[in-house]
Amino acid sequence: MRTRTKICGITRIEDAVSAVQLGADAIGFVFYAKSPRAITGQAAQVIVQQALPPYVQIVGLFVDATLNEIQAVLKDVPVEIIQFHGAESPEQCAQIAQQTGRRWYKAIQMKPNIDIxxxxxxxxxxxxxxxxxxAWHPELKGGTGQAFDWASFPTSEIALILAGGLTPLNVAQAIGQTAPFAVDVSGGVEIAKGIKSHQLIEQFMQGVHCGSAK
Structure with a gap:
């Protein structure tokens, strides 16, 4: 099975175009005001309308957002999957998913001694x-540029997505070691926070293909 790829933290039309052209399966918008990659629903709507063809999934990343805040974004952006990236409990995630009619997944930071x-x-x-x-960070909610110990990557019947510190240089190794369903990259393909590099995305996708082929 090939490894899927999500390019997260998209803030510009040209970056979304590059991600699609180079084979990304999904693009992620960060609807979290404290993030340097934050985007508004209106800005994301423009990118979706001008850059995203069918079959490329739209993921909306939220951090401890209320139902009303998420619904306000969904009015502008056809988010297909919600990524809960804060301290949301399973019950909170399920309730919001039911109210919005969206599929969802949860980001879990690999804290020391966590019973994953x-x-x-x-x-x-x-x-x-x-x-x-x-990767775990005491303050940041993702986008740390740090990797966790891939030897601790679990096995599970549910799809697992690997994130944290992935770059064009290490993604093939990461996939070979963890065999994830998908990989998620943001800072590893940037030239500045929120500004992606076409060349780095291309190199990253080449690494994904190489890792998946092993």
């Missing part, structure tokens, strides 16, 4: 379509 199998099961039981595993 228990955490995965909690969200799986609540209806998650996947689990994203990210």
């Amino acid at each position: 199998y228990t955490e995965i099961q909690r969200y799986r039981d609540a209806g998650a379509s996947a689990i994203l595993l990210d």
Whole structure:
């Protein structure tokens, strides 16, 4: 099975175009005001209308957002999958998903001594379509540029997404070691926060293909 790829933190039309042209399966918008890659619903709507063809999934990343805040974004942006990236409980995720009619997955930071199998099961039981595993940081909610110990990457019947510190130089190795359903990259293909590089995306996608072929 090939490894899917999501390019997250898209803020410009040209970056979305590059991601699509180079084979990304999904693009991610960060609807979190404190992030340097934050985007408004109106700006994301323009990118979707001008750059995204069918069959490229739109993922909306939210951090501890209320139902009203998420619904306000969904009025502007045809988000297909919600990525909960804060401290949302399984019950909160399931309730918002039911109210919005969207599929969802939960990002879990690989904190020291975390019982990752228990955490995965909690969200799986609540209806998650996947689990994203990210590097832990005491303050930042993703986008740290740091990787966690891939040897701790679990196995699971639910789709697992690898994130955190991925770059064109290490993604093939990361896939070979963890065999994830998908990889998620943001800072690893940027020349500045929120500004993607066509060349780096291309190199990253080449690394994904190489890792998937092993």
